[in-house]
Amino acid sequence: MKLRKEQEYALELYTAIAGLLDEENENHRYDIETLDLTKFFTGIVIASNMLFDKLTGDKQDLFEYNALNTKLIHQYLMDKKENE
Numbered sequence: 001m002k003l004r005k006e007q008e009y010a011l012e013l014y015t016a017i018a019g020l021l022d023e024e025n026e027n028h029r030y031d032i033e034t035l036d037l038t039k040f041f042t043g044i045v046i047a048s049n050m051l052f053d054k055l056t057g058d059k060q061d062l063f064e065y066n067a068l069n070t071k072l073i074h075q076y077l078m079d080k081k082e083n084e
Contacts, residue, residue: 006076017044 003011019025021032030040049065052058060068 004080 016027019027020029021035022028045062045066048069049060049062052065052068053060
């Protein structure tokens with residue numbers, strides 16, 4: 001099955017982020033045993049917002065960015081459903 005572009009991006013990002021937690025990965029930074037998952041996933045959201053702002057030049061607060069993400073996910077799921 002061919003992956004959609006969004007799925008390709010997701011796999012690449014997952015691999016990069018998971019590498020931060022993998023002791024055998026050269027990018028290892030965090031011990032999964034002591035990691036505060038709430039803060040870690042909040043950090044992922046903040047980093048995503050920062051990257052969005054940098055790439056688009058559009059400064060959105062986290063609530064605006066979260067609303068945009070909700071719309072993008074809705075669009076993705078609707079497109080996925082239509083293509084099944």
